[in-house]
Each structure stands twice: as structure tokens, then as C-alpha cells.
Amino acid sequence: MLAKRLAVIGLGLIGGSVARSLRASGAVGSIVGFDPDARQRTAAVELGVIDVAADSASSAVAEADLVIVAVPVLHTAEAFAAIAPALPANCVVTDVGSTKQSVLADVRRVFGELPGWYVPGHPIAGTEKSGVANSLEGLFRKHRVILTPHAQQAPEALAKVRALWELCGARVVEMEPSLHDEIFAATSHLPHLLAYSFVDTLAGIDRSGQIFSNAGGGFRDFTRIASSSPQMWHDIVRANAASVSTILAKQIAELQAMQAMIDGGRWDELKTVFERARNAREHYLTQIE
Amino acid sequence: MLAKRLAVIGLGLIGGSVARSLRASGAVGSIVGFDPDARQRTAAVELGVIDVAADSASSAVAEADLVIVAVPVLHTAEAFAAIAPALPANCVVTDVGSTKQSVLADVRRVFGELPGWYVPGHPIAGTEKSGVANSLEGLFRKHRVILTPHAQQAPEALAKVRALWELCGARVVEMEPSLHDEIFAATSHLPHLLAYSFVDTLAGIDRSGQIFSNAGGGFRDFTRIASSSPQMWHDIVRANAASVSTILAKQIAELQAMQAMIDGGRWDELKTVFERARNAREHYLTQIE
Incomplete structure (x- = not known):
């Protein structure tokens, strides 16, 4: 058994999907959840995502042996500060933050050091939707989860968090937090900026109504990520500025x-850029999940 | 019956898909095709896309009553010059070029004026794949086709080309060529530049192998159009520079x-841009095909 009592702090798309996936695995006893938004708490119970909604983060973790902090990255320090006084001994804590250097700095600030029982994590999965109502049992299946263990890491805590994600069907990879942040700035944060900026550029020109209404199918795919949560992406960009x-x-x-x-x-040069890009995408496509 | 003998000049994704769609409609007698690439000609016959492969553009149109020129936009003048001497009287000709002002200029250059029997067109459909082997019968179904009729336009030629696309299941819209080119620069040509440029930026940084191999699902959608034909997009950008x-x-x-x-x-300003973009996309999403 992975955990007798799992606590999920933050009942959004990711927190809800971890809860669903671990419940389906049969490896957790009960699941308690907390979210500052009462509607998410109610929905999580009604949808059967969690067994019990706690009325505070500290009461959620009070009897837990495994805690997943799944809050917007800019709320990391606040969430860890809230659970700190109530964390039982031997409880393992992990997070799902899209940036890792900022999360590590926040956790260090709360505890004065990086606790051995804290394992930094980031599942590479999601959709442009948010909220517990959009959570999915299979969200992490065949996806990567990056862990960025630190110097004070307790090996058994790392092993438990690795097992957590493997039970969700994910493949776990370890790397340095600075490399993590560089990689996701490039592959995830930058395309979100480009997509938001592109849609905003079009919205800002004359006759934008005619322009959008004549967009083709490629436009829909290219701009899908511009429907992502502005608050969440504001947080991520800020945390990884x-x-x-x-x-x-x-x-x-x-x-x-x-x-x-x-x-x-200089048309030949332009074509060379196009060719180089297409070749790079085709070359790496098999590695993209 | 739309045409006794349909000629398709250029047996690529679009030319092949028009031929397949019109054959399925039952509204054309026979289909003759020409492509300068012998492999495309052979494949088009073997796949049953056309009945007969001609050995030149002029022989393809010699007995046709309807001609679709489906060549890369920079080959427009060459294709019209090749068919000009052999075009029968009363034959209607249309094209599928992604830019319209450049195509109109090319046709005017070949004929000294814009002929009444020539109808400029642009079907808003395609995939990142190319070649007749990737052509599809349903490619245009429920998609828009833009026609940009000109001052010398013969009404019965316009009606025939409109009927052609409606038989393919498309919805026909008419507009000015300058508006067409502005719209597609924004909704189609610019995102291709962004996608190619984004992939090329990532390919150019250190550890690009690690970067690509950690990309998530959003990356795949966002960069799909960077797998499009570099030659074709070079041509389009050049024609609509x-x-x-x-x-x-x-x-x-x-x-x-x-x-x-x-x-x-200035984080609040950044979030405002994200919000504005998301709202614009959501607002217009229902209009996007």
C-alpha cells in the first residue's frame, strides 16, 4: 500500500487527476482533500474524487502519511506554511509545480532548509481546461513526471513519490531543477506566450472579427493553449521569469x-529555416509524448 | 452535370482531393490530370484519383470544359502560360492558390487582362502532409472556400466554380483579394512563421535533444504546422510578402x-494580455472551422 491516508492540497485539474488515478490503483486507503474554493471541495466530494473534504489545509494533512501539494506555483509558500504545523512525523510530501527552482526556494524559506521528506515533482500532463470537474483518471498514463531531488533528500521519500507516479501510469525522470526550468521555459512556457501573444495580435487589428471567422483548422490547434488559465500561466511565467x-x-x-x-x-535563407525546423520536429517527434 | 471532362493541373494534396471529391459527387464525366512529377501522375492513376494522366499541361486541358489549377502559388504564371494555347472556348478555369493578389497579377500578366472565364479561388483546407497519396475525398466538407471574383468576371463561370465547391461539400464565401490576403497573412501565414521559428529557436540552443525529448502534448499541437512543406510555405510567404x-x-x-x-x-499587465487573448479565442472559437 502506497498510503493509508492521502491528502491532496489543491483540488484542481492536477490534484483531482492524481486523486482519481491513485484511487483507481487501489494503493491508497482514504483520500482527504482541501481547496480554498468551497465549490471545488464540494465538487470533488460529489464526483467521488476524494472521500472527505477538510476545512483547512492543516486539518487535511493531520493524519496523512502522503501529501500532494497541487496549488498554483505562486501559492506554494502559503500552502507549505499552512500544512507545516500539522504534518505528522514520517509523512512524505511532494508537489506538482510547473517550475522547480522557485518551488524549492519557497519550501526552503518555510522550513529554513529543504526537508528530507519533501520531494519536488512536476507531472508533464494537463489540458487547457482547469478545475476538478475536468480531472481525469488517465491523465498521467504514459506521460513523464520530472522529479528534481535535492541534497537533503531522504531516499525512502524519493522512492515513495516515484512509486506514486508509477501507480498513475507515468514514467519518472530525475533531473537538476535548473535544467528542468530551462527545458520547460523553452517547450512549454514560451509556446504559451507565443499563443497568447498571437491571438492578442490578431484581436488588436482592424476587422479582427472577419479575421477570426476565416481562420482554418491549423489555427485551432496552434492557438489551443491560448485557452489555458491566464492566472495559472501568469503564475508560471512569474515563477520562472x-x-x-x-x-x-x-x-x-x-x-x-x-x-x-x-x-x-532572401528567400533561400527563409526556406532553409523552414527546412531546418521541419527536420528538427520530424526528428524529435517520436520522442514527444 | 458540372463538367464532361475535368482537368486537374497539379496532382498534390489539394488537386488530388478535389478530383476525389468531384468524382464521388458523380457530377463529372472523366478526369484528366497533369503534374510535372511523373511519380505523382502514376500515383494519381493507380489510386484512381484521375482517369488519365496527360503528358503535358496543354494536352490535359485540350478537351476539358473545367480546369482546376492546383500548383504551388509561385508556379501560377508558368501553369497558366502552359495551358493558355490549348484552352477550349467556354472552358472555365479556377485555381486554389493560398494568396490571391499575386495569383491575379500572374494571370493578368499571362493573358494581358483578367479573362472572364477565370475565377480565383482558395479552399481553406489542408493538412501538414502533401502529395496525391495524402489526398482525401472529404477534405473540403464543411470547410470554407474563398472566391475573389474580379471586374471582368463572367457570371456563369463564377456560378460553375461555386457549384464545383458546393459539390465538394464546402461553403463558398466571396471577398476582395486584398482582404483575403490580409486575413490569411494573419490567420495562416503568420502562425506558420511562428511555428517554424519556434522549433528552429529550440533546435538552436544547447541541449536541444533534452529539450525536445521533454516536450509535452501541447508542444505537438502547437508545432504541427512546422511539419508543413518548406517549399510550399516559402512560396506562399514570398507571394504574400x-x-x-x-x-x-x-x-x-x-x-x-x-x-x-x-x-x-509588470505582472498584472501580462495577465491582462493573457485574459484578453483567451477571451478572444473563446469568443471566436465557434466560428473557427
Whole structure:
């Protein structure tokens, strides 16, 4: 058995999906959940995602042996501070934050050090939807989960969190938090900025109604991530600002180079960029989940 | 009956899909096709997309009463010059080019004026794949086709081309060629530039192998169009360079503004952009095909 009593702090898409997946695995006894939004708590109980809704984060964790903190990254410090006084001895805690250096800094700030029983994690899964009502049992199946263990890491805590994600059907990978943040700035945070910025650019020009109504199918796929939660992505970009700024500057420079090719009629160079990009995508496509 | 003998010049994804769709409609007698690539000609006959492969564009149209020119936009002038001497009287000709001002200029250059029997068209459909082997009977069903009729347009030619697309299950919309080019620079050409440029930016940074191999599902959708034909998109951007350059400059300016918000810690402004973009996408989503 993974845990007698699992506590989920934050009943959104990810927290709800972890609860559903672990319940389906049969490896947890009972599941208690907390969310500051009473509607999410009620929905989580009604949907059978959790057994009991606690009325505070601290009471949720009071008798738990495994805790998953699944809150927006900017609420990490607040959530850990709330559970800190009530955490039982030997309880293992993990998180699902999309940035890792900021989360580690927040946890260190709350406890004065990185506790051995805390394991930093990030499941690479999600949809543009949010809220417990959109949570899915199979959300993590065949997806990666990145763990960024730290120097004070207790090996048995790491093993338990690894087992947690494997029970959800995920594949666990370990890496340094700085590499994690660089990778996700590039592959996830930057495309969200591009998608939001692209839609906003179109919305800002004259006749934008005619423009949107004539968009084709490629437009829908390309802009899907611009329907993601503005609050969540604000939090993520803010928590990973340095890495995001670096890759965004590179992206802008590349677009400026592309515009110079178009304005200068350097068509062979433009085609070379297109070819290089297509080849890179095709080459790596088999590795993309 | 739409046509006794339909000629398709250019046996790629679009030409092949028009042939398949019109054959399925039962409204054409026979279909003759030509492509400069012998492999496409052979494949088109073997797949039953066309009845007969002609050995030149002029022989393909010699006995046709309806001609669809479905060549890369930069080959428009060449294709019209090739069929011009052999076109029978009363034959209606249309094209499928993704840009319209450049195609109209090319046709005018070949004939000295815009012939009444020529109807400019652009079906809003396609996939990132190319070639007659990827052509589909249902490709245009429930999709829009833009026609940009001109001042010399013969009404019965326009009616025939409208009927052609309606037989393919498409919905026909008419608009000015300049509006067409502005709309598709924004909704189609710009996202292709962004997708190619984004993948190329990632391919150019250190540890790009690790970066691509950790990309999530959103990455796949966002970059799908970067697998499109580099030659075709080179042609389209080149043919619509002025409109593309205008919207690309706006996009770069918006990204620079976004970077200034991140670097300046103006987080509320950043969230406002995200919210505006999400609202615009959600508002127009029902209109997107």
C-alpha cells in the first residue's frame, strides 16, 4: 500500500487527476482533500474524487502519511506554511509545480532548509481546461513526471513519490531543477506566450472579427493553449521569469531575422529555416509524448 | 452535370482531393490530370484519383470544359502560360492558390487582362502532409472556400466554380483579394512563421535533444504546422510578402512588449494580455472551422 491516508492540497485539474488515478490503483486507503474554493471541495466530494473534504489545509494533512501539494506555483509558500504545523512525523510530501527552482526556494524559506521528506515533482500532463470537474483518471498514463531531488533528500521519500507516479501510469525522470526550468521555459512556457501573444495580435487589428471567422483548422490547434488559465500561466511565467526571459529574447531575435529575410527578399535563407525546423520536429517527434 | 471532362493541373494534396471529391459527387464525366512529377501522375492513376494522366499541361486541358489549377502559388504564371494555347472556348478555369493578389497579377500578366472565364479561388483546407497519396475525398466538407471574383468576371463561370465547391461539400464565401490576403497573412501565414521559428529557436540552443525529448502534448499541437512543406510555405510567404511583413512586425512588437512586462515585473499587465487573448479565442472559437 502506497498510503493509508492521502491528502491532496489543491483540488484542481492536477490534484483531482492524481486523486482519481491513485484511487483507481487501489494503493491508497482514504483520500482527504482541501481547496480554498468551497465549490471545488464540494465538487470533488460529489464526483467521488476524494472521500472527505477538510476545512483547512492543516486539518487535511493531520493524519496523512502522503501529501500532494497541487496549488498554483505562486501559492506554494502559503500552502507549505499552512500544512507545516500539522504534518505528522514520517509523512512524505511532494508537489506538482510547473517550475522547480522557485518551488524549492519557497519550501526552503518555510522550513529554513529543504526537508528530507519533501520531494519536488512536476507531472508533464494537463489540458487547457482547469478545475476538478475536468480531472481525469488517465491523465498521467504514459506521460513523464520530472522529479528534481535535492541534497537533503531522504531516499525512502524519493522512492515513495516515484512509486506514486508509477501507480498513475507515468514514467519518472530525475533531473537538476535548473535544467528542468530551462527545458520547460523553452517547450512549454514560451509556446504559451507565443499563443497568447498571437491571438492578442490578431484581436488588436482592424476587422479582427472577419479575421477570426476565416481562420482554418491549423489555427485551432496552434492557438489551443491560448485557452489555458491566464492566472495559472501568469503564475508560471512569474515563477520562472529568468529562464522565460532568456528564451523569449532568443525567439524575438529569430523572428527579427526572419522578417529581415522577407523584407530583403532572401528567400533561400527563409526556406532553409523552414527546412531546418521541419527536420528538427520530424526528428524529435517520436520522442514527444 | 458540372463538367464532361475535368482537368486537374497539379496532382498534390489539394488537386488530388478535389478530383476525389468531384468524382464521388458523380457530377463529372472523366478526369484528366497533369503534374510535372511523373511519380505523382502514376500515383494519381493507380489510386484512381484521375482517369488519365496527360503528358503535358496543354494536352490535359485540350478537351476539358473545367480546369482546376492546383500548383504551388509561385508556379501560377508558368501553369497558366502552359495551358493558355490549348484552352477550349467556354472552358472555365479556377485555381486554389493560398494568396490571391499575386495569383491575379500572374494571370493578368499571362493573358494581358483578367479573362472572364477565370475565377480565383482558395479552399481553406489542408493538412501538414502533401502529395496525391495524402489526398482525401472529404477534405473540403464543411470547410470554407474563398472566391475573389474580379471586374471582368463572367457570371456563369463564377456560378460553375461555386457549384464545383458546393459539390465538394464546402461553403463558398466571396471577398476582395486584398482582404483575403490580409486575413490569411494573419490567420495562416503568420502562425506558420511562428511555428517554424519556434522549433528552429529550440533546435538552436544547447541541449536541444533534452529539450525536445521533454516536450509535452501541447508542444505537438502547437508545432504541427512546422511539419508543413518548406517549399510550399516559402512560396506562399514570398507571394504574400507585403501582408506577411506587416502582420509579422505587429507580432514582434507585441512580443517585445510582453518581454518588457516580464523584465519589468509588470505582472498584472501580462495577465491582462493573457485574459484578453483567451477571451478572444473563446469568443471566436465557434466560428473557427
